[in-house]
Every structure is written in structure tokens, then in C-alpha cells.
Amino acid sequence: MVASTWFGLGAALIIGLSLFQVIINPEPLRKVLAFNLLGSAVFVLFGVLARRGGGRIDGVAFADPVPQALIITGLVVAFAATVLAVALVLRLLQAECATQDHDTECRIDD
């Protein structure tokens, strides 16, 4: 088996376990983290496909550029999703905190 196939198998494994965490883990921040892991493994699977379409020119390995471009776009989109999710979680934690502890202030910057 070529190396990229091994990476594909690894990605398949990571997809399974991060999917499990995404569904089961009740902590919002851990869910977001698991999402990032899941996304990254999906990209690797995509990248393995890109490598299959590639080859070697003058001894330098190259891969199909289209999935590479798609993965770069995907990484940026995934980052935007993470930012939004983390901002929401923090806002939610702060709101919860404010409703539960009336005597102590819950500030985001302390």
C-alpha cells in the first residue's frame, strides 16, 4: 500500500471517533474541538484523493490542485465556523453566569 492510502485509513478512523465526540460530548467547547478534528480528517480524505490523481514530474511529487484549492477554502470556512461557535459559547457561558450569580459580576476580561 502507498503511504497516502495509510493516511486515508487514519483519516477514516479519526472521522469515526471525532463524530462520536461531536454527538456524545455534552460540553460545548469540546464539541467545537471535535468538529475541528472531524473537519480536518475529512480534508485529509479529500487530500488523499488529490494525491491519487497526482504523480511525479522531474522527481518532484505533485497532487491534483483542485482538491487542494477546495481544502484551503474549506479550512478558512471551518475557521469562520469555529470563531462563531466559540463566540457563541463564551456569550452563553457569560449569560448563564450572570443569571446564576447575582452577587458576583461575570466579566469576560477578568
Add this chain to the structure above:
Amino acid sequence: MTLTLFADLGLLIILLGLAIITAFARPAFVAVAAYMAYGLVMALAWVRLAAVDVALTEAAIGSGLTGMLLLGAVAWNQRQTEAHPRRRQIRLQVPATHPLLIIVVAAVCAGVSAVLAWVVVTLPEPPTLQVEQVRLALPATGLGNPVTGVLLAFRAIDTLLESVVLVFALVGVWSLADDAAWGGRPRSLRLVQHSHALTLLGQLLPPFGVLMGLYLFWAGADAPGGAFQGGTLLAAMWVLALSAGLAKVPAVSNRQLRLLISIGSLLFLAIGLAGWAGGVGFLGYPAGWSKALILIIEATLTLSIAVTLGMLVAGRPHRALPR
């Protein structure tokens, strides 16, 4: 050949180990730290998969910025829990965490993994995919890096949408502010305790980082790199200066700031529309002009991405501006 396979397998085992720690480690802090390491090792894996552009993006955005963001959130949560020990934790429960349900979910996830693994092994002989088409069409764009060709010429619409995603995500983050804080600055990124070492780094590193960021954008036309990788590096330098207290986060009502954020997408759109005047259609580049136009788009995109990413890290406006 066998030696590189050995190295690849080693890389893979480290990746799997880090992924397992990320997914299952008890302390959230350990999980995020493992994820950052995972991202860096993943960048190496991308190099091994002959995708250097992706490797750069993964290291910059996937590991660096994402890790920093999550680390900050986890640290805040931890401090809050210590300060208010009786605080109820927020839990997003699946309807019932019945053991049976967990077993079913685990079985489904294992099934997905198994089927995907089977597909990876049995997928028919490598098709050429789009390698040939891109190679034949690339000279028309005047670019040397096929990935940049795909991003800015063949699939320019994806990249246009990708650049606006960041703008709208920023609006989304800002939207979580208190009404009273609207128009003001995000909380300072400056660390609570003053550190001379950090100040020194904040003064020493940015010139090199900015040079490197600009180089990444410039080289992107013909070699691995591009607007997103370069912009991220510039953003990192800005964030470094902000956390060393060497610069101030601008207020969200600042007109120039808003223009800087949206100028990349706006110019991209304008040049796209100019394609009609040039007779090559929307998002087309007139023959001979394409490389110059692409570089102009990428230069503004790099700037906009850098500012937007920096503001995304800074978060929602927190303090109203004094009237």
C-alpha cells in the same frame, strides 16, 4: 522508498495518538494543546501528500489561529469555574445519555469509519482527475502555481465567497455584543501581567513576520503560498503586537477599519464585474491582464484577511466609546 514509508507511518501514528488525546482527554486544556500539536504534525502530513499550499494554511489557520482561539476560551472557562465553583456547567445533551444510545452512536460511528476505510482501499485505479485540465489551462492565467490558478481563476467564485465568509463571520461575532457596548472596542488582548520578554518579541518579530507574510502572498502566484497564508501571518503579527500592548484594538464603529475589512471582497467583486466591460464575462480576466489583476486582487485580499482575522481573534466589542 521503504524508509519514507516508515517515516509516513510514524507520522500517522503520532497523528492518531494526538487525535485520540484531542477527542478523549479529560482536561479541556490538554485536549486543545493536543489539537494544536495535531495541526502542526498535520501540516507535515500535507507536505507528504504533496500539498504544500494546504500545509501552510493548516499550520497557520488550522493549528495556529484555531488553537489560540480555543485555548483562550478554555482558559476563560476555567477561570470562571474557579471563581464561581457552584456555577452550573452548560451541557448540550443529546436527548438522553442512556448507555444504550451511546452504544448505538458508537456503533454508527465505527460503521462510518469502517465503510470509509473500505472505500479508501477499494476506490478504483487513480483517475487523472483534473490534473491535466488544470495543466493545460494554467498558461492562460499567467500563473505558475496551479493551486492559485484554481483559487483565483477557475474557481474564483469560491474564493470570492470565502473572502466574504470572513466578513460575515465577523459581523456575527460582533452581533453578540451588548447593545450598550456597540461601536466600541473589543476587549484588550493585552495580557494581564506585563512581560518584558513579550514586549521584546512584539518589537522584534513583526518586521520579519510582515516581510514573510508579504513574501507568501507574492510567491503565491508561482510557488506555494497566497493571500490566505500571507494574510494569516500578518494577522498573527498584529495579534502579537496587540497582546504585547504595543498597539490598540480599533473600535468597531471605525469607518477605516470597516473599509479595510471589506475592501478585499469589494475589489474582487469590482474586478469581476469589470470582466463584462472587458468582454470576458463576470470573473473573467482579459488575455494578458490576468496575472496583474490576480496580483491586485490578492494584495487587497491579503490586507483584508489580515485585518479581519485579527479582529475575529479580538472578539466582540466590549466597551462603549466615550461619547
Add this chain to the structure above:
Amino acid sequence: MLFTDLYTYSLVGLGALFFCTGTIGLLRFPDSLSRLHALTKADNLGLGLVVIGLLPQTHWPLGAMKLIAVWLLAVLASTTVGQMVGEAIRRGVPFR
């Protein structure tokens, strides 16, 4: 040819040894400050040796300059982080 290869192997091997001792120190030393000491010292020296070892294998001068720049930046980063972690320990932030 053979000589440069031998030179590279020995210096990179020595660098790897430093990384190993640094890691053992990280795992076995009793308190945070000495663990930090083991880590930063070993990393700087280890990385330096690896870089010096690899110098003859690269294109002169640009490739070599890149390697040296990598080393300098790594030293700069680890110094700063080491310093900041040290300051935090002195302030009484619990590290384990």
C-alpha cells in the same frame, strides 16, 4: 561526499540526543522551573546542532540562510515563552 554525510549524521545524531535528554528532563525533573530549564536548553542546543549538521546539505547561500533563520526564530520564540512561563510560575500560577 562521504565526509559531509558522515558530518551531517554525527551532528544531527548529537542534536537528537540533546532533544532526548531534554525530554527526559521534562518528564523526570521535580519542579516546573527546572523542567523548563531542561526543555529550553536542550531545544536550543539540539536544534542548533541539527541546523549546523544540515548546513552542508543545502544550497549555499540561500538554503543555509533559511536554516539559520529557522534556528534564530525558534530560539527567539522559545526564549520568550520560557521567560513568560517562568514569570507566571513566580507569580504563583500552578503548573503541573
Add this chain to the structure above:
Amino acid sequence: MTELAVFGGKQLVVLALIMPLLGALLAFTIGGRTARWIALLTALVELVVVVSLAWIVVDQQIVVEYQLGGWEPPLGVRLRADGATVLVLLTATVVMTATMISAHADWQPLPDQHETRAGLVFWTLLPALWAAFNTVLLSQDLFNLFVALEILTFCAVPLVCLNGKAETFAAALRYLLFALLGSVLYLLGAGLIYGLWGTLDIGLLALEISKLNRYPPALSLALGLMTAGLMAKTAIVPLHLWLPPAHAGAPAPVSAILSAVVVKAAFVVLLRLWFELMPGSADTMVAQTQGVLGGLAIVLGGVLALRQSRLKPMIAYSTIAQMGYLFLVFPLAGAASAWGAGLLHLCSHALAKAALFLAAGQIITHFGDDRIDHLAGLGHVMPLTLLAFGVAGFSLMGLPPTGGFVAKWWLLQAAIETGHWGWAVPILFGGLLTAGYVFRVLAVALRPAATPALAASTVPHTANAMILLLALSSLLLGLAALGTGLPPQ
């Protein structure tokens, strides 16, 4: 020869996509009090663009295609507008424009304020969401669709918690997580498809797949993953939990857009995957499962809607039920009328549901109460709003001659035609449930108030006009569909 002098169909397809995008970016950049005017102007221009495009496509009976940047697929991305697309495009445009106009006075800055948080967010993200939705409709590229669906989510989520109440943050987060799970599964499927054929263009893929004798297992896996992901985004029954708190908790104009437009986006992609890539899949297990889930959604959504004590959650649960009808299209795909029925239901539900949510918003603001048992006297105070509510409710129920009626009638015909009588049961039972919750509101609202009559309605005329326009459009859609003859071929 209705070709316009300057803009032909090709340019209009591009403009339909980028006008709202440009509007959103400008509204963000300029901000302040101007943001609202930029968004409203964008809506009007977009209305002209889409109506012209629809006119060209329908009048000349053509399909408009546009290769972005001049690059032919598989290398480039193609936009495509056929009759079905322009119908949905037009519906979304009407809903968007009417909602924006009816909300034009909300979130205005105080005299000494430069801009408000909610105002800037609303007038920026609503056009952005619109651009994303139009991209979902027009793009022919599976990955481009992914990006568009993501933008749709990123714009919709902040709008859910626009009024900053603590419980809406939780709803928004839940919504975001479901949508992200859906996207990731969709992307995984799209990646596998690229690995099989090296293209993401739906047209080219349909061509490749039609050449096959039997489908490769990787294709089944890919479509299964994409379908599961898109079903999470359309809130079909086991995956519906995120919808009611999000749609009910959002400000009314946002609820209208979410229920009328946003949930439909993923469904449109689902329709295209199954009808264009895998035609003739009506009898497969997947199609049957989709139908069963649709039937469950109709019943469960209807029952839960009946049990709500407040107006907005009731309307939100009704969305779950009405989305269920759409999923009956898959097992009935063998009949000629199924496709038309699905399309018509999608559009008439969009119009009716927008009217219902906007009406509920006016009721909350001006009547001051949305508990259904407390609505007595509403008919006296806000007759026009209640009239619009009623007309929209009739369409939801499927009373003739509304769009809802014709759609359900066509669905029943499809059930009879294909011999699968069983599907008629949820269709009819769902209609009864809908009648139950709509009449419950009307019955209370038409009762005289127990307390002395409240002051006469102060609902702004523009808002009332827009709500009535939406409700009547849903009615007219039914008449127009009846006029084209039953069922469409």
C-alpha cells in the same frame, strides 16, 4: 423578442447572485443610518432583476446557463436557471423584499446614536443570507453549494439571537452545531464523488452516472452521507430538535426568513441530488425512508404545534410538519406530478409561513401577548393582520384554491397514480392537524375581548400590506397553478 437591450438572461443570472452580496458588503462598510437604505435599495433592484430573469426564462421557455470566468466545467463553475429555479428564486425574492419592507422601522438608532447593533447586523446579514440562498439555487457545483450553505448558516445563526436574550444564545448554538454537522457530512460525500469522477458539476455528474449499469458503492455512501447531512439542515424528524427554539426565539422578521427561505435551501439541494443525479430512485430504500420520516414529521410536527400555548412556537412546529410534506416527494417521484407538487408546496409554504410569522410579530408588538388563549378581541383590534393570518393559515391547511391546496392535491394524485395509497394517510391527517391549530387561533381571536375593547390597531400600514401581500401571493400561486392545468407534465 423580449430580450432586454442591455441585460440578457446570462447577465441577470449573475446579477441575481451578486446584487445582494454587494448590498451586504456596502451596508457593512458604510453602516450607520445608511445601512438600512442600502439594503432596501438592494432588495428593490434584486426584485427587478429576478422578475426580468423569470420573465425571460418563462416567456422564452429557455434554460439560462452561465460559465463563471468563461471556464467550462469541470474546471470552472456554472450557474444555471431553469423554470423551477426561477420560481423558487422569485418566491424568495418576494418573501425577502416584503420582510425587509415590513421591518424597515425596526432597530432604528436613537436621535443621538450613530447606529444600533441589531440594525447593522440585520441589514448586513439579511442581504448576505439572500446572496447565499440565491447561490444555492443557481450554482451547479457541489463544492460551491457547500460554501453557499455555510454562508447561509453563518448569516442565519447571529440573526437568531439578534435580540440578545440568554435563551436565544443556546438556541443559536444548537442550530449552528446541527448545521455544521450537516455541512461536514455533505462535504465528505462531495469529496468522495470528486474522487470517483474528478468533477463536482451536477450536470456532468448526471451524465457520468447515467452511463452506469450499477452504482458503485462509494457513490451510494457519498449520497447517503450528503442526504443525512442535508436532512439535519432541513430539520426532518429525528433531527428536528434545533428548529423550534431557533425559529420561535428569533425576532419575527428573522423567523419569517428562517422558516420560509433558509430551511428550504438544503431541501433544494436534496431535490437536485436525487432528481438530477439519481432519477428513478423512487423505490429505493433511501427514498422510502425519506418518505416515512416525512410522514412522521407531518404527524409529530402537527401534534406538537397543537400543544403549544404560544403563537410563535406553534408556527415553528408547523414548519416541521410542512417540511414533512416535501419529503413525500421522494417515494412518489415515479409520478409526473410529484416534482411539481414539491415545488409548489415549497413556494406556497414559504409565502404563507412568512406571512404567519410576520403577523405573529405584529401581534406580539401591538397586541402585547402571544399566548393563544389570550388572543380574544384580536379580530376587533387588528382585523387586517388577522385576515392575512387566516388566508395564510388556509394555504397551510390546504383549503382550495390556495397554493397549499393544489400542492397537496397533486401529491395525492401522485400517490394514487403510483399505487402507493398509503402516502395519502399522512397527507390527509396532516391537513386535519393543521386545520386544528389554525382554527384554534382564529376561534379565540374572533371572540370578543373579555375586558373592555382595546384601542384600535396601530399596526403600520406598510407592515399590514406586506403581510397581506404574502398571504395573497400564496393564494394566487394556487390559482395560477390551477390555471396551468393538472397535473404538470
